[in-house]
Every structure is written in structure tokens, then in C-alpha cells.
Amino acid sequence: MKRINLAPGASRALVYLLATLMALWVLFPIYLVGVAAFSPRQVIYEWPKAIVPRTWSLETMLFFLNSHGVLASTRNSVLVALITLAISLVLGAPAGYALARFPFRGRDTFRILVLSTRAFPIVILSIPLAVSFIQWGMYDSLLSVALMHTALALPFTILVTSSVFAGVPYDLEEAAMTLGCNRLQAFLRVALPLTLPGLAAAAIFTFVLSWNEVFAAVILTLRNRTLPAQVLTVLNESPIPFRFAGGFFMLAPALVFIFIIRRYLFNLWGRVVK
Amino acid sequence: MNLKRINLTPYLLLLPSLIFLAFFFAWPMIQAFTLAFQSGDGQWTLAHVQRMVQDVAFDDALRTTLILIVAILPLQFILALIMALLVQARLRGAGLFLYVFAIPLGISDLAAGIIWFSIFTERGYLTSILHSLGLIDKPFIFLNYQTPGWLYLAVVLAEVWRATAIIMVILVAGLQSIPRDYLEAAEVFGAGLFDKVRRVILPLLRPSLQVALILRTILAFQVFAVVLALAGRGMSVLASEAYRWYNSYRNPNVAAAYAALIMFLSIITTVLYLRALYTREEAMKL
Numbered sequence: 408m409k410r411i412n413l414a415p416g417a418s419r420a421l422v423y424l425l426a427t428l429m430a431l432w433v434l435f436p437i438y439l440v441g442v443a444a445f446s447p448r449q450v451i452y453e454w455p456k457a458i459v460p461r462t463w464s465l466e467t468m469l470f471f472l473n474s475h476g477v478l479a480s481t482r483n484s485v486l487v488a489l490i491t492l493a494i495s496l497v498l499g500a501p502a503g504y505a506l507a508r509f510p511f512r513g514r515d516t517f518r519i520l521v522l523s524t525r526a527f528p529i530v531i532l533s534i535p536l537a538v539s540f541i542q543w544g545m546y547d548s549l550l551s552v553a554l555m556h557t558a559l560a561l562p563f564t565i566l567v568t569s570s571v572f573a574g575v576p577y578d579l580e581e582a583a584m585t586l587g588c589n590r591l592q593a594f595l596r597v598a599l600p601l602t603l604p605g606l607a608a609a610a611i612f613t614f615v616l617s618w619n620e621v622f623a624a625v626i627l628t629l630r631n632r633t634l635p636a637q638v639l640t641v642l643n644e645s646p647i648p649f650r651f652a653g654g655f656f657m658l659a660p661a662l663v664f665i666f667i668i669r670r671y672l673f674n675l676w677g678r679v680v681k
Numbered sequence: 682m683n684l685k686r687i688n689l690t691p692y693l694l695l696l697p698s699l700i701f702l703a704f705f706f707a708w709p710m711i712q713a714f715t716l717a718f719q720s721g722d723g724q725w726t727l728a729h730v731q732r733m734v735q736d737v738a739f740d741d742a743l744r745t746t747l748i749l750i751v752a753i754l755p756l757q758f759i760l761a762l763i764m765a766l767l768v769q770a771r772l773r774g775a776g777l778f779l780y781v782f783a784i785p786l787g788i789s790d791l792a793a794g795i796i797w798f799s800i801f802t803e804r805g806y807l808t809s810i811l812h813s814l815g816l817i818d819k820p821f822i823f824l825n826y827q828t829p830g831w832l833y834l835a836v837v838l839a840e841v842w843r844a845t846a847i848i849m850v851i852l853v854a855g856l857q858s859i860p861r862d863y864l865e866a867a868e869v870f871g872a873g874l875f876d877k878v879r880r881v882i883l884p885l886l887r888p889s890l891q892v893a894l895i896l897r898t899i900l901a902f903q904v905f906a907v908v909l910a911l912a913g914r915g916m917s918v919l920a921s922e923a924y925r926w927y928n929s930y931r932n933p934n935v936a937a938a939y940a941a942l943i944m945f946l947s948i949i950t951t952v953l954y955l956r957a958l959y960t961r962e963e964a965m966k967l
Contacts, residue, residue: 426767429760430781436842437784440796441807454820455809488884498701501694509691517695525896526951528903531940534923535712536705538933558705561698588689619789621906622920626927635791639906642795643913647802650910654795661787669780673854 412460437658444468458481471652474645480637484644487624487633488617490553492610495564498557500606503568504594508577524562532558533623547629551601555627556617563616567579571605572598608671611664618660642669713944716937729934733942736935738925742898742917745908749918752833753840757897758890759847760841766878768849769856779853781790786846794910798824798840801831801911811950826915836916844900848893854883891958898954899947921945 437457443451447464450457471477505511506518533555540546575598583593621635628636638653645653712753717820720726764782768775785793801823811817820874823831859882867881883890917925922938926932 421768422770423772425763426770426772426778429764429767433781433784433842436796442798443799452804454804454807455812456804458810460805498698502698504696505691509688509694511688511691516689517699524702526899526948527706527710528899528940528943528947529706531872531920531923531943532709532713532934533708534927534936534940535709536717537927538716538937539709539712554705557701561701565698587704615787619787619792621789621791622903622924628925634907635789638967639791641911642791642910651799653935654792654799658788658792658796661784665784665787666780669776669783672786672850673857674729674781674785 416429432558437662438656440504440658441650444471448463448648451651464512467648467652468656471649471656474649476632476637476641477634477653481630483635484618487549487553487556490534490550491556491560491617492613494557495551495560495613496568496606496610499564500568502565503570504567504572506565507572513532518566521565523560528573529559530620532620533626536623536627546627547631549631551635552624552627552631553617555623556620559623560613560616564613567612568602568608571602574605575601608668611668615661615664619657652654710944713937716934717941729938733926733935733938737920738911738922742919742922744902745916746902746918746920748833748906749836749840750898752837753844753901754843754894754897756837757845757848758893760845761852762878763851764845764849765856768853768880782849783846785843786850786888787907788843790843790904791906791910793839793843794907797835797842797907798911801835820846824911824915826912829916831843832912832916835911836908839911840901840904843907844897851889851893851896852886855886869914887958891954895951895954898913898950900948902943902947 433490440589442458442460443456445465446460446489447462447466448470450462450464451467502517502521506514536551536555537546540548540551545551548656579597579601580590580593583597584590588596619635620633621639624636625631625639635657639658642650642653717729718725718727720728732779746790763853768779768782772778786794798805801898803820803822803824807823808817808820811821822828824835826832863881864877864886872880903920904918908918919939919942923936923943926939927936
């Protein structure tokens, strides 16, 4: 990895100071809502609030989790995210593989077509889709939300998997084929194992995308809410402890997932750019 | 081996995603326009668009969305550039800094709105800190539609906090493709940090900046849950109006008119950006 020498010598200290300040800018708000989420109820209503907590408690978090609809919508969110990542990978990975491996007519056109979907506010398409889903009798189902989320994730999955496959030399597959594998076997036994970490990172990112998405989810569901849709619809009428615990509960997976995929971020986003 | 035969394999591999995108991307896009511009009996009409434009909330929603974009994007790009340079600056623990800077990438707009609500709410952390500094002696209401300045500030900070990470990642990827030689050459000629950034890094980073700009602008036109979490009904943007017309008024036609408007604005902006940057590149070649 190429590095840029920002400033030599004594001003390195300043660079570290700046980096630390930036890190605090990101972390401090998360810390604050975390403190609120694990404070007992009456502490949350206290003012002025203590920045360093004196007591820890699961009361607020349990109050949120036991609130009406929260557990069911959490389950829905996980299911929608899993369906989304399954469909996106099953549809997108073959397309990504084709882009990475075959020089065929129309390849650039297809790549540009996929890239240009980024110029459209895809989430907004959930309004016409909702009307269609009502006509097709699919409204308010987890599958319909997952299909919408797949539309959101698929262009991304295609481009990312294509860059992941492009990262494994084709020679390896060719070698396997000269040793008697057919194309599918060469893919399954040679290319797939090598690309598995990259594909897993793409899958995790798709999961996060779906887990976080709220506009389409709230438009496309009525009773079968996903977690963000459920929280959003009751948010402005709900008590403060509910909001703080809900906010932390929804962001917590990001802390883990981003850590797991941090090495792949540039493959995920950087290469998509080209 | 028969070279004349066209290899069908790549097309078969692409077909499923093409069909899917036709169904769930192209089709609803067309549907958005028919919903917005057709009456119930299939006649073309501007009635829904008129209803949208004449609604009392329309002007506010459009203005607020545009103001937010103008206020948020420059801040995000400055912050993202600083973060990207820091990640690439050969620091100890650069991996840890990268992780921390990238965390908001995985946090939803709704959760980000709630995080900043905990800070800006009347009896929240900001008033507590101000109190401990002796600046105020009783809770202060920031998030009120009667003090729009504070509302804007809260929404801008929350959006800058949340959505800077994606620009940072795109810029780091761009920085990684800048050859070391260029920067070393600049150093040989005595360029300081600011000269290096201005004369070497920024020009070479232009493709990444362009992509990030387009991506962020399109996402900014859809700003939604952050506003709802922080302002409730005290502030309306285009996407929240679309949601309200669909959900509260049960009128998918006007909601689709909003969707069509957001789409129109996104496409116009993309084309304008591309043209502005394209002509400049052409001019440089001449």
C-alpha cells in the first residue's frame, strides 16, 4: 500500500493529534448514546446528564426489546437481510464472474448500465413498487422488501464480485482445466475458495445495507415491519429511553461488521468507482 | 476449435441480473412516471404534479433539501479529504484509524438521527455539557421548529457525521492509485504540505472526487430518517413528503410525483457534474 508522507519530523505529533480528534468525532456520539442505552430509566431522565456513567443497567435495553413489535421486527429484519444477500449473490456473482473472465461483445455496455443505476435514487422506486406489489398480492411481505433491497444491492454486488474475481489470476483456473477439470469444476475448486473472503465481505456489506434501510421498508410494509421501519413509525410518540436503546441496538452490528470487513472496504468501494 | 461460434456462457451468466433489474429497477421507474402523470383512467394529466406543487409543505421541503445539500456536501468533502490523508499518512495504528473513521458507513440514517437526538434534545448531552461549563443554568430547546437554525445545525452535523465515511473510502482508494514518484518529485522541488495537496493530490484525485460527488448528491436528495428522528414534523424534506403522501394521505400518485421529482433532480445534477468535469478534461487535452 502506498503511503503519503504528510509531514516529517516534529509536526508528526500534530498529525497524530488531528487523527485522534477525528477518531473522537466519530466515537464520542456513539459512546454517548451507548451510555444512555445502558443507564437505568430514571438516570436517563436526569438533567444535567453525566458524561461518565455511575451506574450500568440493562433496564432500558430490556424495555426497548420487550416493547411491542420490536422482537418480531428484529426477526423480520434479519430474515429480509438474509434473503437479500442470498438473492443478490446468486444473481450478482455470476454476472460479476462474466464481467471479470469473458471478453464478450456488450461487456462495456453492461458495465456502464450497472454503474449508471447509481445515478438513480433507487430507494424512491419503492413507491411505484408498492403499488405493483399491492396489485400482485405481495404487499406487506418480507419477500417484497427483500426484492426491493436486492434492487438496491445488486448493482453493487455485480461490480464488487467482478473485482473480487478479477483479483484471482485466470491462469489458475486454466491450469486446473488442463489437468482435467471442466470450467465449472475449475471455478468451484480453484477460483471460489480463493475468492471466498472477498465474497464474504460483499455478503456482509449487503446484509448491513438491508439491515439499515428504512425508507423502502416503511413504504412496503404495514404489519410485517422490519426493525428500522418499526422504530421509525413509533419514534416520535415513544419515550426517550426507547429511542436511545433503539438507536444503540440498531447501530451495534456496524461496530462488528465494519471491523470484519475493514480490509476489504477499498475493494468494495474503491474499485466500484472505476 | 470453432472460433466462429459465439460463446454464450457470459450472456447466460448476465441474464438473471438483467431480468431482475428490468423488473425491479426499470419497470418501477416507468411506473413512477405513469403514477405521477396519469389519472385513474390512463389519461395523461398534470393534476398530481399540481397538487404536489400547490401543497403548503412543497416549497419548504424543496428549499430545505437544497439548503441541506449545499450546507452538508462541502463540509463532508473537507472532512473526508482530511480523514483520507490521515489514513494514508503512515501513522502507527493506521488500520485502527481507518476502522474508526469507517464505522459510520455501517450506521443507518435512522440510528444516526437518534444518536444526534440524544445530544441535541432538551435534556440531552449538549445542554448538560453547556451546563457543566457554566454557560446555561436550565435545559435549552434546540430541536424546535421555531428555531430552524438549530434544527438545521443538528441535521447537518448528523449527516456530516454519518455520510462522510463513504467519501473517505472512495478518496483513500483514489489516493492509493497516485504514484509515489509524483509526490516525491513535488518534495524535491520544495513543495510543502498544502502545495502537495493543492497541486498534486487534488488534480489527480479528480475522478474519485467526481464519483463521490455524484454519489453523495444523489443520496442527499433522498435524506429522510435523520430529519424525521431529529425534527419530527418540525422540518420537511422531499423524501419525507413522499412518505407522508403515501402513508398518511394514502395518495400514491402525489407520492410518485415526489419520487419523479427526486429522480429528475438527481439525473440533472449528474449530467451537470459530468458535463462540467468532462469539458474541463477536454480543454486540458487541447
